[in-house]
Amino acid sequence: MQNAPLILFHAVQSRSFGTRVLLEELQADYRVHFLDLKTSEQLGEDYLRINPFGKVPAVLHGDLLISEQVALTIYLADLYPASGLAHAITNPLRDAYLRWIAQYGCCFEPAVADKWLKREAVPPSYLPYRDLDSQLRVLGAQLEKTSYLLGDAICAADILWGTALRWLIDFDIVPKLPVLQEYVARVRERPAVAKVENLDNIWIAEQQSR
Numbered sequence: 586m587q588n589a590p591l592i593l594f595h596a597v598q599s600r601s602f603g604t605r606v607l608l609e610e611l612q613a614d615y616r617v618h619f620l621d622l623k624t625s626e627q628l629g630e631d632y633l634r635i636n637p638f639g640k641v642p643a644v645l646h647g648d649l650l651i652s653e654q655v656a657l658t659i660y661l662a663d664l665y666p667a668s669g670l671a672h673a674i675t676n677p678l679r680d681a682y683l684r685w686i687a688q689y690g691c692c693f694e695p696a697v698a699d700k701w702l703k704r705e706a707v708p709p710s711y712l713p714y715r716d717l718d719s720q721l722r723v724l725g726a727q728l729e730k731t732s733y734l735l736g737d738a739i740c741a742a743d744i745l746w747g748t749a750l751r752w753l754i755d756f757d758i759v760p761k762l763p764v765l766q767e768y769v770a771r772v773r774e775r776p777a778v779a780k781v782e783n784l785d786n787i788w789i790a791e792q793q794s795r
């Protein structure tokens with residue numbers, strides 16, 4: 586299975602950017618299948634047969650389909666243990682590692698959507714997650730202590746959070762707190778980020794020249 590081909594279903598300027606950065610960080614041998622969200626390719630029959638939810642990112646690994654950034658972060662980093670980007674099941678930081686990754690998809694993204702859509706606040710106990718400001722307080726407090734979520738070494742959870750926070754800060758959804766900006770800058774400096782930006786820009790230029 587380890588050697589089965591990896592295909593990333595990817596759209597430029599989307600959440601699959603972070604997954605592609607992770608694949609680069611892992612030095613994975615992978616192929617990209619681009620989906621053009623502007624023409625709703627993700628909702629076409631061909632892609633829905635692969636991922637019935639019609640969302641990116643998704644990765645086909647042999648005959649396994651992995652979708653959702655949270656699952657992809659855990660799965661892909663575990664697949665390449667030599668990268669050191671996963672905190673393995675035996676690692677004492679495994680709990681915090683999983684907590685931060687799950688927190689991102691289960692709690693942070695919904696709270697971001699609430700803010701983006703200006704949803705009316707409801708009593709905190711009505712929701713399965715805390716509001717954005719509360720979550721950012723915990724995140725900020727952690728990043729005041731350590732350069733990355735789990736210490737001073739980057740891990741797969743940081744690729745997920747760091748790439749997402751960059752867009753959210755640029756779009757003024759997340760406030761420009763220095764501690765978060767510095768974190769985003771650290772993740773952004775990774776060569777894998779520049780590489781994916783370049784590769785995505787090549788695809789955009791090709792589309793525009795058609």
Ligand SMILES: N[C@@H](CCC(=O)N[C@@H](CS)C(=O)NCC(=O)O)C(=O)O
Nearest residue numbers: 599600627639640641642653654655
């Ligand atoms: N919960 C999903 C969210 C994925 C998602 O919303 N992807 C967007 C791109 S950023 C998408 O596929 N949009 C196309 C659509 O909704 O039709 C995850 O974390 O992977």
